[in-house]
Amino acid sequence: MPSDDRPQNTSTTSRVEGLRNLSPHGRLARVAAATELDAADIKALAGAGALDPCTANGMIENVIGTFELPMGVATNFIVNGREVLVPMAVEEPSVVAAASHMAKIARDHGGFIVRSTAPIMRAQIQILGLAGVEEARAQLLAQEAELVAQANACDPVLVELGGGCRGIEVHVFETSPIGPMAVLHLLVDVRDAMGANAVNSMAETLAPSIEEITGGKVRLRILSNLADKRLVTARVKLPFAALDTKTLNGRDVAQGIVEACTLALIDPYRAATHNKGIMNGIDPVVLATGNDWRAIEAGAHAFAARSGQYRALTTWELEEDETLVGTLEMPMAVGIVGGATRTHPAAQAALRLMNVSSAQELGEICAAVGLAQNMAALKALATEGIQKGHMALHARNIAITAGATGGDVDKVAKMLVQQGEINVAAAKAILAAG
Ligand SMILES: CC(C)(COP(=O)([O-])OP(=O)([O-])OC[C@H]1O[C@@H](n2cnc3c(N)ncnc32)[C@H](O)[C@@H]1OP(=O)([O-])[O-])[C@@H](O)C(=O)NCCC(=O)NCCSC(=O)C[C@@](C)(O)CC(=O)[O-]
Ligand SMILES: NC(=O)C1=CN([C@@H]2O[C@H](COP(=O)(O)OP(=O)(O)OC[C@H]3O[C@@H](n4cnc5c(N)ncnc54)[C@H](OP(=O)(O)O)[C@@H]3O)[C@@H](O)[C@H]2O)C=CC1
Numbered sequence: 536m537p538s539d540d541r542p543q544n545t546s547t548t549s550r551v552e553g554l555r556n557l558s559p560h561g562r563l564a565r566v567a568a569a570t571e572l573d574a575a576d577i578k579a580l581a582g583a584g585a586l587d588p589c590t591a592n593g594m595i596e597n598v599i600g601t602f603e604l605p606m607g608v609a610t611n612f613i614v615n616g617r618e619v620l621v622p623m624a625v626e627e628p629s630v631v632a633a634a635s636h637m638a639k640i641a642r643d644h645g646g647f648i649v650r651s652t653a654p655i656m657r658a659q660i661q662i663l664g665l666a667g668v669e670e671a672r673a674q675l676l677a678q679e680a681e682l683v684a685q686a687n688a689c690d691p692v693l694v695e696l697g698g699g700c701r702g703i704e705v706h707v708f709e710t711s712p713i714g715p716m717a718v719l720h721l722l723v724d725v726r727d728a729m730g731a732n733a734v735n736s737m738a739e740t741l742a743p744s745i746e747e748i749t750g751g752k753v754r755l756r757i758l759s760n761l762a763d764k765r766l767v768t769a770r771v772k773l774p775f776a777a778l779d780t781k782t783l784n785g786r787d788v789a790q791g792i793v794e795a796c797t798l799a800l801i802d803p804y805r806a807a808t809h810n811k812g813i814m815n816g817i818d819p820v821v822l823a824t825g826n827d828w829r830a831i832e833a834g835a836h837a838f839a840a841r842s843g844q845y846r847a848l849t850t851w852e853l854e855e856d857e858t859l860v861g862t863l864e865m866p867m868a869v870g871i872v873g874g875a876t877r878t879h880p881a882a883q884a885a886l887r888l889m890n891v892s893s894a895q896e897l898g899e900i901c902a903a904v905g906l907a908q909n910m911a912a913l914k915a916l917a918t919e920g921i922q923k924g925h926m927a928l929h930a931r932n933i934a935i936t937a938g939a940t941g942g943d944v945d946k947v948a949k950m951l952v953q954q955g956e957i958n959v960a961a962a963k964a965i966l967a968a969g
Contacts, residue, residue, distance in 0.1 A: 549618040550642070551610050555632075566608055566620060566888070576884035580622070582606060585881045594878055606823060606881070607631035608888075611638035613646025614903045621904055622885040623819035628928040630815045633911030634904050640778070641771050647903035648770045651895045655701060655764035656868060658721040658734035660745055661755040663714070668707040671717045671749040675705050678748050685744060686721055686737040693733055698726035700737060719745060722764060727894040729827055729870035734758045760833035762866035763841065767895075769863045769902035771910065778859065783918060789859035791917025792851050792910070799847035809847045809909070810839055813863065816908025817901045824897060825875035825882030827868075831901075834866035849909050863906040867898035926957045937962030 551569055554562050559581075567577045579585045582603060592598040609621040609631050623631050641647060665671045675682070679702065686700035693699055704720040721741070723734045738756035746753050778785035799809035814832060821828045839848050849863045871894050876882050891897045915921050927948075934947035937959045947965050951957045 549610055549612045549620045549638070551608075551620070554608070554610055562608070570620060570888055570890075572884065572888060575880075576887055579880040579884035580606060580888065582881065586879055590878060590880075594875060604822070606885075607819075609634040609638065609904060609907075611635050611642050612900075612903060612907070613638070613642045614900050615649055616646070619889050619900055621820060621900060622823040622888050623816075623904075624823040624881075625815075625819035627815065628932055629925040630819065630908065632928060633915075633924070634816050634907045637907035637910045637914070641773065641907065644771075644773050644777055646771075647906060648772075649767065649899035649903055651767040651867065651899050651902075652765060654698075654725050654727075654730070654868075654894055656723050656725050656730040656734050656762055657759040657764065658723065658738035659755060659757060659759050660719040660721070660738050660742060660753055662717045662719065662745060662749055662751040663754055665715060665717060665749060665751040668709060668715045668717045671751060672705040672707055674748050675703065675717070675719055675745065678744075679703050682719075682721075682741060682744065685741055686723070689737045689740045690733055693724075693726060693728075696726045698724040700724075717749070717751070720759070725870075725894075727871045728873040729830065729868050729894075730873075731758050731827070731830070732873065760830050760866075760868070761837040761841075762834045762868040763838060765866055765868055765898075766864060767867040767898045767902040769899070769906040771861045771906055772854075773859050775857050775859065778914070780918065786857070788914060788918060789853055792859060792861075792913045793853055795913045795917045796847060796849065796851040800850070801846070803845040806839065806846045809849070809912075810835065812912040813848055813865075813905040813909045815912075816904040816906075820897075820901045820904055821869060823882065823885040824869065824871070825877075825879040825885075826870060827874060830868055831866075834868055838866050849906060851910075851913065861906055861910055863902055863909065865902065865905070867901055869898050869901060870894050871897055927952045930957045930962075933957055933959055934962050938966055 548569055551565050554565060557565065563577060563581055586601050591601050604624045604626055607623045609623055612619045612621055662671060682703055683700045687694050701722045701724055706718045706720065708716050721734060721737055723737060725733050735758055742753040742756055775785035775789050778788040780788065798805040814835060817831060818828045821831050835848060839845050848865045849861060851859065851861045854860055870876055871886055871891060889900055915924055930948035930951040931944050933951060934944045939947045947962050950965050951961055
């Protein structure tokens with residue numbers, strides 16, 4: 536396992552031309568050269584055997600092996616003025632291409648501007664059997680300083696790092712199928728951790744004190760994945776001209792993107808697919824860095840439904856200066872310490888590839904990729920449709936399913952695209968015809 540005090544790579548450019556035309560080995564060499572990654576990181580990113588059985592066995596239970604996914608690199612990203620090559624572990628074709636494509640358009644116009652709040656997570660402590668929920672709330676708020684101090688005593692390392700419990704909230708439910716209840720929220724700055732274990736420990740430690748203060752009975756003590764105090768915002772601003780295509784002018788493309796987004800703002804059926812497209816960008820980065828993608832998914836979708844109606848996580852607007860402006864806002868509970876981020880060697884290499892030094896910075900890059908991915912999908916949907924670009928790249932998968940191997944994969948895929956019929960039967964026919 537690589538040590539953590541190796542120098543971070545410094546001289547990155549994310550514009551690595553012609554990467555798509557190289558072999559995986561050739562691409563890795565180009566990426567390594569562009570980022571000054573060392574041999575251990577290059578080996579980890581290459582994958583084969585990176586996660587040894589012993590390490591894997593220490594990560595989960597009943598391990599029988601490891602499961603591999605392709606690791607791609609999205610090119611062209613500029614995030615807050617910094618060039619970033621983005622590792623993406625994902626099984627779906629066209630995702631890496633789409634992110635790189637939009638980042639290429641954006642890079643001539645400032646790239647992606649991202650911001651994030653402090654990494655505050657919530658832990659919930661459910662209190663039942665109360666004589667009065669409002670009285671319990673008042674009692675708990677009166678003891679806030681004491682409760683915060685007790686929480687912080689659980690994790691001196693976190694406090695020393697500048698994090699720790701910042702305060703409490705008490706939410707009350709006057710009625711429920713099991714009667715009234717109060718829920719105490721611990722608000723904890725978890726610094727560079729995802730934070731689940733840290734805040735869960737605090738919640739469990741505080742339970743007896745909370746029962747004593749309120750006279751109630753504590754049931755659940757667990758973090759909330761609706762991390763609405765740990766938000767990230769990504770923004771991109773493009774002149775209409777940047778969206779010109781061979782057949783359409785950029786103003787029409789921009790208008791089409793706004794119209795496509797509008798449906799996702801009013802219709803949950805469309806919003807679900809729209810947000811899936813955003814997560815197409817985010818999940819692969821979360822996965823590549825050893826983070827908990829279920830937590831990110833849960834937070835994203837709960838945040839999308841916070842008004843009572845599930846809706847798009849992005850907005851796209853036309854501005855008077857002939858520009859299209861896209862914005863993504865969502866929770867982003869990712870870490871660069873804890874969980875699998877430090878046990879999986881490829882996760883460490885992925886973090887070094889991006890040269891991130893804080894969890895906030897990682898979350899901001901995830902948001903930029905999510906916004907780029909959403910823009911790619913909306914641009915395709917609003918113009919030529921999704922199938923042309925997506926299916927052309929999916930054709931290689933189809934060729935493999937039909938039995939193509941080695942150099943035949945690209946040849947069969949090319950023929951499928953040329954004949955405009957991209958399915959397994961057509962691929963088998965091509966293979967049979969030799
Ligand atoms: C697929 C493209 C990018 C083609 O688009 P294109 O215009 O044919 O691309 P291009 O060949 O002109 O290349 C432009 C740039 O894209 C990148 N690029 C392009 N091709 C490759 C490749 N093979 N390998 C690596 N990079 C590639 C690359 O950066 C390249 O620049 P270069 O660096 O070469 O100068 C475009 O059609 C696109 O963005 N489509 C959208 C694809 C998409 O969204 N896929 C997600 C799967 S569908 C889904 O699950 C979600 C959805 C759609 O339902 C969400 C929703 O409904 O909102
Ligand atoms: N609902 C959910 O999403 C749940 C998720 N999980 C899992 O929890 C894991 C994440 O928990 P998490 O608490 O992040 O992981 P860890 O407990 O592994 O790591 C967090 C700890 O690392 C130490 N640490 C060292 N350096 C730093 C730093 N710079 N910033 C912050 N902390 C630092 C801290 O103290 P110290 O050294 O004292 O430990 C901190 O408490 C994931 O595997 C996730 O899957 C678990 C339960 C529920």
